Amino acid sequence: MSYQWPLEAKDLFAERYPQMVNAGLPAPDVDAVRAATTDMWADEPGGWVHEWSALAARYASAGSHDLAALAYGWARFPTLADGAKRAALARQTEEYLLAAPGFALPFRRDVLDLPHRGGLTRVPVHVLTPPAVAEKGPVLLVSGGVDSWKMDVHGLLTALCAHTGLPVVAFDIPGTGDSQVPMSPDGAEIVRGLIGHARTLGNGIVVHVGISMGGHCSARSGLAGEADAAIVLGGPVEAAFDGGRLARFGMDGIVGNALGFDRQPSPDDLFAALAAFSLRPLLDQECQAPMLVVNGADDIHVPQEDTLVFEGRRATEVHLLPDTGHCAVTRLPEVLEIISEWLPRTLSTLQAGPGAVEPAT
Known part of the structure; x- marks a missing residue:
């Protein structure tokens, strides 16, 4: 549709x-x-x-x-x-x-069959592995946005590999790219399947990195404690799903297509569908994994509240960067440095096992 x-x-x-x-x-x-x-x-x-x-x-x-x-x-x-x-x-x-064959990193495309709504759905993933990786360790599971998909963010994927030294498994969120199903809250079942698959590729530790609407997915898997840790770059959480937030640069049509509408929905129909994506129920719980949340203060798509709502939460670090917009893309080197500083501390705690001191917030 x-x-x-x-x-x-x-x-x-x-x-x-x-x-x-x-x-x-x-x-x-x-x-x-x-x-x-x-x-x-x-x-x-x-x-x-x-x-x-x-x-x-x-x-x-x-x-x-x-x-x-x-x-x-x-x-x-x-x-x-x-x-x-x-x-x-x-x-x-x-x-x-x-x-x-000319990529700087070894690459392969795998096609998975993952559970969804009582059946299976086809999910192609792209795997990039730093050549220096000698033994199985943590794996980054990376989800792109509603209009920038795994092939479009190849440069970011290779940068993540370079900065972290970890393999990357990239996928398109439901409703986009190679996905065979519309975007819906029960797409979380597919993400759980991807987390399970990524665990088999390394030592069992999976960090979910999400960009834009993919950041919504990583926020969800982090808040639910399904991933071992989560990085959220410009992810909509709850305030972004309020009425009137999708009026610019065709975002209402982009999201409407991802949701599976076959004709332009009314604003009321669009936001009724989006209301179900609010992560408020998970925000009200305390079962989350360690999380890093980053966005630009001038984001025109995702309000500041969806970043600042994470402040003060257990095992959570928050950065709202000034003078940059959605996903802080114009300050990407700084974002990568933030990730490079947070991730080793977090992985050290995770690998130390239960009872270890959580990363500072």
């Missing part, structure tokens, strides 16, 4: 241009696509998917499969609202796998 909705291409370029070039696409190429794109949905010259796909095809023909994967990622952006977008995702996957 999917649908198109009124969305201006120029608005997405205005918001996402830094992300496009910082991920590695040459600025002149992005500028050329931006100048040529006049419509968000038309699959023809001037249309978003057409212009981005044309750039990606040029990269592919030149053997630049990494750049082709990035460009096809933008072609399918922001969600799989039609056949052209789904075709772009298929091509992105092809180019990503062609680029994989």
Whole structure:
């Protein structure tokens, strides 16, 4: 199920241009696509998917499969609202796998069958392993956002490996990317299955790292004590699901598609569906794992309350960084340093076993 909705291409370029070039696409190429794109949905010259796909095809023909994967990622952006977008995702996957032999880290794509609603659902995961890893240790389980998926955040995945020295298992949250099911609160069952799988790849300790809506997932698995520890980067928790929070940059349509609507829902229907995602019931409990919560103070999608609500909780460290926005992406080196300082302390406590002193907050 999917649908198109009124969305201006120029608005997405205005918001996402830094992300496009910082991920590695040459600025002149992005500028050329931006100048040529006049419509968000038309699959023809001037249309978003057409212009981005044309750039990606040029990269592919030149053997630049990494750049082709990035460009096809933008072609399918922001969600799989039609056949052209789904075709772009298929091509992105092809180019990503062609680029994989040149990755700095050993890579493999596994396809899991995990429990969901009484049956099984297909969940592809990408595994990146630092070459220096000599024995089984903790594993990072990483979930991307509602519009930036595991292939789109490849640079962040490799940076996490480099900064932590740990393997990464990346997946698309329900309702996005390779997922076969809509986004819903019972998608937590899939995450539990992924945590169980990740335990078999290392020494049994799993740290769930979530980005944006993936941060909602890691907040949930941390608060529920299902992961051994959790890192939340810009995750919506409860306040973000209040009415009126999704009006900018097409986020209402992105989320509506992820939720499985087949036509544009009314604001009341959209927020009725989102209300079930509030983590307030888990916030009211005390069974959480150690958690690190980070976001930018100027986030336009996730209110500050969804970060500050974690202050003062047991075994929890909170950073609300000034002068940066959603997921603090413009201060990513600082975020990685925060993770690099918090994670060894936390893992040391976890590996020491019951009775160890919890990390300082």
